[in-house]
Amino acid sequence: MPTTGKATTTEILEGRRDRDSGAVSVLGADLAWRGRAGIVLRESGDHADLTVQEVLRHFSTYHPDSRDPDEVIDAVGLGGRERALT
Structure with a gap:
């Protein structure tokens, strides 16, 4: 069964995983902000x-x-x- 990629996408947005290709942005901003965001696992x-x-x-x-x-x-x-x- 193929995965939907939700967990991978979330990990990329959190900065816990690097993307293999492509671009990721949130509200039009690239992930340059990810070092300022905190997460609670x-x-x-x-x-x-x-x-x-x-x-x-x-x-x-x-x-x-x-x-x-x-x-x-x-x-x-x-x-x-x-x-x-x-």
Whole structure:
């Protein structure tokens, strides 16, 4: 059964996937804005076996201008808990 491409289209619009070809725009604007948009995933998987630092490093890859995960850990008062499991 062929897929409709809705999930792929959504991932491209969210900036989580690069397009293979063609152009994508929203309200006439190209995706230059995508680095400024945030998303909240409905499911992100089970991260119980990952440390705080590993989870932050993983999710920081979703944004091109993310802060250093170690800096974020300190900023939110989790210094010393980097290796704690989530």
